[in-house]
Amino acid sequence: MSALDFGSRSAALELMDEPGLDAEELAETLGELAFINRSLGGHASSLDGLARLLPPGRREFDVLDVGSGGGDTARGIVEWARRRGLTARVHGIDLAPEAVFCARRAHAGVPGLDFTTSDLFDLPLTRKYDVVHAALLLHHLSDETAVTALVRMRELSRQGVVINDLHRHPAAYHSIKGLSSLLSKNRLIRHDAPLSVLRGFSRRDLAGLARRAGLASPEISWRWAFRWLMVARA
Numbered sequence: 001m002s003a004l005d006f007g008s009r010s011a012a013l014e015l016m017d018e019p020g021l022d023a024e025e026l027a028e029t030l031g032e033l034a035f036i037n038r039s040l041g042g043h044a045s046s047l048d049g050l051a052r053l054l055p056p057g058r059r060e061f062d063v064l065d066v067g068s069g070g071g072d073t074a075r076g077i078v079e080w081a082r083r084r085g086l087t088a089r090v091h092g093i094d095l096a097p098e099a100v101f102c103a104r105r106a107h108a109g110v111p112g113l114d115f116t117t118s119d120l121f122d123l124p125l126t127r128k129y130d131v132v133h134a135a136l137l138l139h140h141l142s143d144e145t146a147v148t149a150l151v152r153m154r155e156l157s158r159q160g161v162v163i164n165d166l167h168r169h170p171a172a173y174h175s176i177k178g179l180s181s182l183l184s185k186n187r188l189i190r191h192d193a194p195l196s197v198l199r200g201f202s203r204r205d206l207a208g209l210a211r212r213a214g215l216a217s218p219e220i221s222w223r224w225a226f227r228w229l230m231v232a233r234a
Contacts, residue, residue, distance in 0.1 A: 006168055007214050008170065008199070009199055009200070010195065014141060015192055017140060019096075023101060024127040025079075025188065026099065026188075027102045027105075028186055029186055030103075031070065031191070033070065033072075034070055036130050036193075037072060037073065037135070037136075042066070042073070043076045047152075048223075049060065049230075050080075052231050053130075055160065059086055060086065061081075061087075061089075062089040063089070063132070063133055064087060064123075064153075064156060064177070065091065066137055067093075070102050070116060070177060071104075073133075074103070074107075074114060078090055085109050088112050090113055091114055091129070092113070092116075093117075093120065094118075095118075097117060120153070121148070121149075128157065129157060131157060131158075131159050132161050132162070134162075134163055136165060141165050147209055150163075150210065150213035154232065157234050158234060163221075165206075166196055166199075167197075168198065168199075168202055168205075169200075169226055172225070172233060176194055197226070206230055207220060210230065217232075218230050218232040
């Protein structure tokens with residue numbers, strides 16, 4: 001499809017999905033992505049979804065963070081909980097050992113966090129988590145793999161699943177393309193940031209994936225800046 005066809009998802013692959021990335025370049029990339037997430041409301045969307053699923057009066061909870069990358073969202077969850085007098089334990093998993101290394105290094109010593117190089121589909125169903133969360137993961141997957149991943153996330157959760165991902169929209173594409181070209185010298189950010197939007201979703205896309213995965217009555221809401229928050233209760 002044309003690079004500027006917003007009617008369907010792009011199948012082009014992001015550079016960050018290539019194996020064997022240089023560890024220092026990846027660390028720089030993950031640091032910039034963490035800044036973008038904080039600045040453009042990415043963390044806030046995930047935390048709102050999490051808050052919707054936690055039972056009233058619950059003081060402790062655990063979260064599986066799928067595709068945890070540099071670990072910034074996982075850390076945001078444990079710090080959000082601590083500010084509210086809650087105790088969160090977040091297990092971040094990522095397929096890329098380089099990303100797990102970066103996350104462990106960046107967040108060493110933070111209570112409640114651990115990161116492992118793990119495949120979602122290899123996790124035992126006997127170990128469940130209160131909430132299974134994925135931020136900016138689904139757009140890296142094909143529709144078929146995304147459906148399978150959502151099924152697995154639902155199976156691993158007690159309370160439900162939180163998905164935070166990108167809205168495929170011309171304004172989002174042109175904005176992030178301009179900002180990344182102007183403000184970043186990182187080749188991965190400059191290439192992948194606009195492509196991520198083209199690989200993102202419409203509301204109909206997400207609703208269709210949720211339906212195919214058997215998620216019951218998911219709540220899908222638009223969040224600034226050009227994010228979708230999907231909350232599906234177990």
